[in-house]
Amino acid sequence: MSHAYTPATPVLPLRPNSGIERVAARVGACLGAIVEVFAALLILIEIAVLFSGVVARYVIHVPLVWTDELATTLFLWLSMLGAVIALRRGDHMRMTAFIDRAGPRAKEVLQVFSITSSLVFLVLILFPACEYAYEESFIVTPALEINNLWCASALPIGIGLMLLVSVLRLIESSDKKIVACSLVGTVALVVAFWLAKPLFAGLGDANLIIFFVVIVAANVFSGVPIAFSFALATFGYLTLTTSTPLVVMVGRLDAGMSHLILLAVPLFIFLGALIEMTGMARAMIQFLASLLGHVRGGLSYVLIGAMYLISGISGSKIADMAAITPVLFPEMTKRGSEPGELIALLAATGAQTETIPPSIVLITIGSVTGVSIAALFAGGIVPAVVLGASLCGVVWWRHRKVDQSQVERAGKKEIGRLLMAAVPAVSLPFVIRASVVEGIATATEVSTIGIVYSVLLGLFVYRQFDWKRVMPMLIETASLAGAIMLIIGCATSMAWALTQSGFSSDLARLMAGVPGGSYGFLAISVVTFIILGSVLEGIPAIVLFGPLLFPVAKEMGINEVHYSIVVIFSMGIGLFSPPFGVGYYGACAISKVNPSDGMRHIWGYIAALLAGLFLVCAIPWFSTGFIT
Incomplete structure (x- = not known):
């Protein structure tokens, strides 16, 4: 999703x-x-x-x-x-x-x-x-x-x-x-x-x-x-x-x-459900909380870091949020955080972590545009850090005067114990990425490695594996995957019809004449995909417009991985921005928070995301510096 x-x-x-x-x-x-x-x-x-x-x-x-x-x-x-x-x-x-x-x-x-x-x-x-x-x-x-x-x-x-x-x-x-x-x-x-x-x-x-x-x-x-x-x-x-x-x-x-390649979508959705059910998500979050829970806004930093780590495992935002909110939100509420602030930050991190591999959107954009998925996996990590740092700036500003004197700092032994518990779970994103980069498995096959790894951890390490939940998880996975695949199929037909009509060549000529060259084209792309992301969501917009706009970007000398990251972040910001972004309402539904409660809190985070996106647009190295 x-x-x-x-x-x-x-x-x-x-x-x-x-x-x-x-x-x-x-x-x-x-x-x-x-x-x-x-x-x-x-x-x-x-x-x-x-x-x-x-x-x-x-x-x-x-x-x-x-x-x-x-x-x-x-x-x-x-x-x-x-x-x-x-x-x-x-x-x-x-x-x-x-x-x-x-x-x-x-x-x-x-x-x-x-x-x-x-x-x-x-x-x-x-x-x-x-x-x-x-x-x-x-x-x-x-x-x-x-x-x-x-x-x-x-x-x-x-x-x-x-x-x-x-x-x-x-x-x-x-x-x-x-x-x-x-x-x-x-x-x-x-x-x-x-x-x-x-x-x-x-x-x-x-x-x-x-x-x-x-x-x-x-x-x-x-x-x-x-x-x-x-x-x-x-x-x-x-x-x-x-x-x-x-x-x-x-x-x-x-x-x-x-x-x-799109078979990775249902498999990563199922993997996301597994990490929540097996206790892997809880282990990661508890370790991060022990490190930062005592500082001003510490659990908000934990939320940003946890979404970064979880996104690298599940690839599905619904799975990410469902894994984090039951563990983190009760403690944050107990420490005085407003529900509206929590949901605003959660939605913002949903947009920030769109490019963390193995993101379903990365897989989709690679499949419909021909961009190397391994390169996208490598190129998406640092830009997400840039946007995360922007969100951390807002967190610091909003919590700079909060009194944390009553919050007890975790001891070294407690941190060490939680670290030992979290290491197997934290290792999963690195196992997934290494499997793809080293050629052990394709971007589709690697999801099965993650699933087997998670099942083994749930059974023998965390000893938390509820067999009764497996069937409902499989059905939920099939339902969500079917909805996504039907959109992709119908959007593929629609994109083909648009291409056959000559629309793509007309669009290419129009975009090629944009003032400002490549930066003007990037600016228009950002605005366009923010709007598309809020109305159509990510995958339909990618399937429809990716094959049309990526050749234009290539003609203008824009690196295809860099352009992919810019497009994905733009759609993510639209997807998680009220009043139309369905991702925002999804975050509210997962967290059981009234959408109106987060409206006045989210705009600072949206501004931070836009500032981070500007840096990513202006400095292509963030997206291309680690591509081998």
Whole structure:
């Protein structure tokens, strides 16, 4: 999420009263349970397949040539089943800033509209997905030598399951009048656009504004999940303004959702949940608190340092925050910190640590732009320190007059004991990075090393491993990964349509003429991605605009790793800035703090992040100095 992706509230208030509603609820629950079990098993199988590939290649020196191919095939199934789970649980990312301000009746109308809009797209794309799977049935995979239909059929089956889930959700709704009106209205909009096809034929490039700005914005702001907002706009553009077969859109969807490097996303999400469950996060935080807890603002420094360390392990902001807040916030509150101050700093550190490897955003930006992920891992460490130092400056200023005389300083023996407990956990980020840099494992495989390492620590070192929590963690991982992958798939289709329209070349010419050369281009990029980060979140913005803007940056002589770091930080600041940044509300949800409490505290931290970003922009060495 990196991602501060937060589960959306359930898209419909479910109050099953009649017989058919109860039947729909039971069918939905049964279907959900079956899909969840299969998705959880797929995650475990993926871990086993990739880890066995590492062991075979590095330990016994007998590479398994089929592991990547099998992992890719299973990954598409995991992505689609995860998307089904996310749809049923209401976990698909959507913008709720305007819905939350609406009255109860208007809110329910918009929530139903979000389902009917998604339902219409699923109905329209189902046949092209079946056609795509049929065409893939003529292909045999090179390593496993199996029919590619085994992989491609995940698309129509996943779409069909999402369609069924959407129908069941509508049946479960108690207000059938709203459902009927929304269905009729949505179908009427589709028919109206179809009838207007001759009009679109004469509009030329204006269609790009209509479909990729107006329609996307209308869907996003009305609460339609971001993935389906992208998909509807792309489907409409290709259908009404071009002669492109829709099977091509499905192919782009497949390419975006099954890229092997993105398999690291669900695996690192699961790793983040493991470090919290096994007590590794608690061990790290307690050690840091023993060092700094007695100084003014000491636990705030601990929060910044802990987020830096945890981000290097999990790669998921939700996992990072969920690991830290239960351990640190109660003690900080006991020492007099205001909840609003805590949540403001937590959100700011979410943006500050976006480039700590193995960040999901780093992996994503490398996969869609071709930038070396190992170089991104190396280039993201120091810039995060620069932004962290800026946050520490604000912490010092705000706590410079706090009386700490009553806080007891930890003794050397206590610090030593906590250090010994923390060393195995603190070693994990270094194990992960060394495995990638030394060529032991790829950026995807290294997540399995982290998972195995964490399981062993939980079982034999920290002796804290709750087997009952594993299944819910796997299901949560599948749901979040499915939501992310569907966004990437739909955004990949949308980016392809934009590229084919000639938009990329027009944008390149426009950006090449920006006053100020490379620094002017960096300045515009910062503003653009802060806005995109607050509205679209990180991954969709990267997939959409990364392939378009990175060639421009390269032409201007900007190092691709340096530009990546600037883009990621810019999106992170937008993502964690109120009033639109969904990451801020995710931090509030994790911490159980009212969002309004943090509003007046966060702006100083945002200013510090911007100051740090300015330094990173102006001094490329921070990003490129340690790239080998």
